[in-house]
Amino acid sequence: MTHAIQVFAEYLNSKDLKLTKERRAVLQEIFLHPGHLEAEDLAHNLRKKRKRASRATIYRTLDLLVESGIVRKVDLGHEHSHYELELDNPHHEHMICLKCGKVLEFSDKAIERDLNRLCKRSGFEPSSHRFQIFGYCDRCRKAREQAV
Amino acid sequence: MTHAIQVFAEYLNSKDLKLTKERRAVLQEIFLHPGHLEAEDLAHNLRKKRKRASRATIYRTLDLLVESGIVRKVDLGHEHSHYELELDNPHHEHMICLKCGKVLEFSDKAIERDLNRLCKRSGFEPSSHRFQIFGYCDRCRKAREQAV
DNA sequence: CTCGCTATTGAGACTGAATCTCATTCTCAG
DNA sequence: CTGAGAATGAGATTCAGTCTCAATAGCGAG
Ligand SMILES: [Mn+2]
Ligand SMILES: [Mn+2]
Ligand SMILES: [Zn+2]
Ligand SMILES: [Zn+2]
Numbered sequence: 001m002t003h004a005i006q007v008f009a010e011y012l013n014s015k016d017l018k019l020t021k022e023r024r025a026v027l028q029e030i031f032l033h034p035g036h037l038e039a040e041d042l043a044h045n046l047r048k049k050r051k052r053a054s055r056a057t058i059y060r061t062l063d064l065l066v067e068s069g070i071v072r073k074v075d076l077g078h079e080h081s082h083y084e085l086e087l088d089n090p091h092h093e094h095m096i097c098l099k100c101g102k103v104l105e106f107s108d109k110a111i112e113r114d115l116n117r118l119c120k121r122s123g124f125e126p127s128s129h130r131f132q133i134f135g136y137c138d139r140c141r142k143a144r145e146q147a148v
Numbered sequence: 149m150t151h152a153i154q155v156f157a158e159y160l161n162s163k164d165l166k167l168t169k170e171r172r173a174v175l176q177e178i179f180l181h182p183g184h185l186e187a188e189d190l191a192h193n194l195r196k197k198r199k200r201a202s203r204a205t206i207y208r209t210l211d212l213l214v215e216s217g218i219v220r221k222v223d224l225g226h227e228h229s230h231y232e233l234e235l236d237n238p239h240h241e242h243m244i245c246l247k248c249g250k251v252l253e254f255s256d257k258a259i260e261r262d263l264n265r266l267c268k269r270s271g272f273e274p275s276s277h278r279f280q281i282f283g284y285c286d287r288c289r290k291a292r293e294q295a296v
Numbered sequence: 297c298t299c300g301c302t303a304t305t306g307a308g309a310c311t312g313a314a315t316c317t318c319a320t321t322c323t324c325a326g
Numbered sequence: 327c328t329g330a331g332a333a334t335g336a337g338a339t340t341c342a343g344t345c346t347c348a349a350t351a352g353c354g355a356g
Contacts, residue, residue, distance in 0.1 A: 123286030138271030202306045
């Protein structure tokens with residue numbers, strides 16, 4: 001957290017931007033709720049704490065946090081974006097349960113190797129990628145099997 | 149195309165739905181422009197041919213085509229969906245050029261194997277997945293290297 | 297072929313996520 | 327402490343996609 005604030009402050013400074021109380025509050029809130037969060041949750045949580053920030057500010061701040069490498073935008077197949085910490089949280093992919101929404105994280109060297117091999121073969125220079133698996137988590141799978 | 153119409157007609161029939169001229173026109177248009185198409189393009193193309201169909205009808209028809217297994221919805225990282233033929237077009241993943249928008253398709257047995265292995269390990273039952281690689285296609289990569 | 301029950305259509309209202317506008321307020325370097 | 331410039335919030339706006347509902351069309355029975 002302290003480290004993140006520092007990184008953020010430096011980033012903002014380098015761009016002649018300012019570290020406002022709203023931006024600080026958003027970053028703090030992200031640390032309080034680790035995991036995959038959405039902008040509206042953030043707004044909601046801040047409101048409960050009387051640290052309200054407008055939707056516009058929250059989205060603007062999230063963009064800045066992404067640019068500064070503190071937060072990462074993730075696609076979980078919903079109609080809106082999710083965000084997760086990038087600091088101390090290495091790249092990974094997601095399995096998403098279609099029943100309960102649970103998200104499992106995974107990463108696999110073999111897949112990354114294959115990806116690079118495939119890109120090389122087509123002369124494609126990869127800069128990012130994402131891999132999502134939709135299905136049923138252990139719990140929900142068992143519940144379905146019962147039902148049959 | 150003939151086959152697709154037949155599949156569609158059967159699907160519609162099985163659901164007590166009707167094969168209207170709008171639905172036929174949409175399906176026909178999809179065959180005329182193979183590749184990754186978007187709903188608005190479809191609307192535009194049909195309008196040029198005086199076969200206009202409303203946005204609502206186009207989206208409704210695309211849903212039906214997906215349900216009947218003729219068309220597949222694909223995510224290319226844009227804010228809107230793309231669609232591609234599913235008939236005679238086996239599952240594959242996409243590389244998307246950030247410069248020119250070009251889309252390369254690829255598929256890889258090793259990745260599919262890894263995916264299944266990883267799911268098994270977590271007790272996750274996969275039902276679908278998608279893998280996107282963002283970066284620069286061969287052409288654009290070379291143009292960038294020149295620029296340096 | 298005609299009838300009539302249903303499904304379908306289109307215009308436009310609506311939604312939800314995200315972005316923009318702009319007048320007012322805040323930050324921080326000097 | 328101050329002022330230039332950045333940031334904020336309310337609300338308007340955008341954009342893809344969905345919904346509503348009155349008018350229309352498909353199609354199976356007869
Ligand atoms: Mn994650
Ligand atoms: Mn494709
Ligand atoms: Zn689950
Ligand atoms: Zn390109």
